[in-house]
Amino acid sequence: MNPSKIVDMASSFYDSCVLFTASDLGIFSTLAEIKKADSETIAHSCKINSRGARLLLDACVALGLLNKEGHLYLNTPESSLFLTPGSPADLTKAIRYNRDVYEAWGRLSVMVKSGKPVEKPEIHLGEDKDRTRNFVLSMHGRAMGIGQAVVPQLNLKGKKKLFDVGGGPGTYSTLIAKAHPEIECTVLDLPEIVKVAGELIQSAGMQQRVLTLAGDYHTTPFPSRNDVIIFFGVLHQEAPESIADLFKRAFNALLPGGLVYVLDMMTDVTHTQPRFSAMFAVNMALTTENGWVFSDKELSSWLAGAGFTEFSCSPLPPPMPHWLASARKP
Secondary structure (H helix, E strand, O other): OOOOHHHHHHHHHHHHHHHHHHHHHHHHHHHHHHOOHHHHHHHHHHHOOHHHHHHHHHHHOOOOEEEEEEEEEEEEHHHHHHHOOOOOOOOOOHHHHHHHOOHHHHHHHHHHHOOOOOHHHHOOOOHHHHHHHHHHHHHHHHHHHHHHHHHHOOOOOOEEEEEEEEOOOOOEEEEEEEEHHHHHHEEEEEEEHHHHHHHHHOOOOOOOOOEEOOOOOOOOOOOOOOEEEEEOOOHHHHHHHHHHHHHHHHHEEEEEEEEEEEEEEEEEOOOOOOOHHHHHHHHHHHHHOOOOOEEEEHHHHHHHHOOOOOOOOEOOOOOOOEEEEEEEEE
16 A cells, blocks of 8 residues: 555645745746746845745745746746736636635544535625635636637627626626627626626626626516526535526526537536536635535436436537536427
């Protein structure tokens, strides 16, 4: 027997802490500007302690986040692409969500004993404006990357009206509207979330065709006569009975022949595979009252129960851990 797997697992948080800290302190963005530098120069530019900088930089090299040539440090190609703000594939906002829930994971035993989240969902859904803004921007960063793969897979030819339930930053609707000039989208989410979404939509120049509706999708009536309704990255925080209700309301809000699309983490029937989805279920339970990850079989059953037909579901291409499902109103 080899204990390496367990030892590696016990210390894996070292890696994420180094990543979050280097990103937050501007290590990668600084090196994107000055290309190569020694630890003293980087410490001065980032306004951090020189000894602390050297230790952090060497840890980044050990993790493959930076390269080191003699006493000079420089970004790797991956860090230049994914960890430099403003780059075409910038993930800095996306990983900020992981950093924000880091403390919650340290209280996992509390959740397991109580069955309740260890922090109020309201914190990142409007109560704490900074956390809410970080959350929405993080979801925007993730959606920008995922949307490039998802939007081309949507059958939207001839569709005019799309309703985005729990659409957060409005990123998916914005990408859809850009790709399909004939479509008008409406994004429903909580008031503090759509405030930030409105800024993002306006910055993309899409405010004429991507509208926002402030409300709670549990109780706010869905507008009628939609061609398409999407639930992208929202149902993993809902209990089964809530998901079933949302699909029934979506069915009633669609025109005959209308489509519903679901983008989410999913598992197999055992709820243990894929590995990331099983871990994400724990993450959602830590921060939301009913957070989990459902299986594709459960999703099919809920959609059929609401009256939908022609169910299909398939994973997105790696490295994305999401699945895309669709169904039609007869």
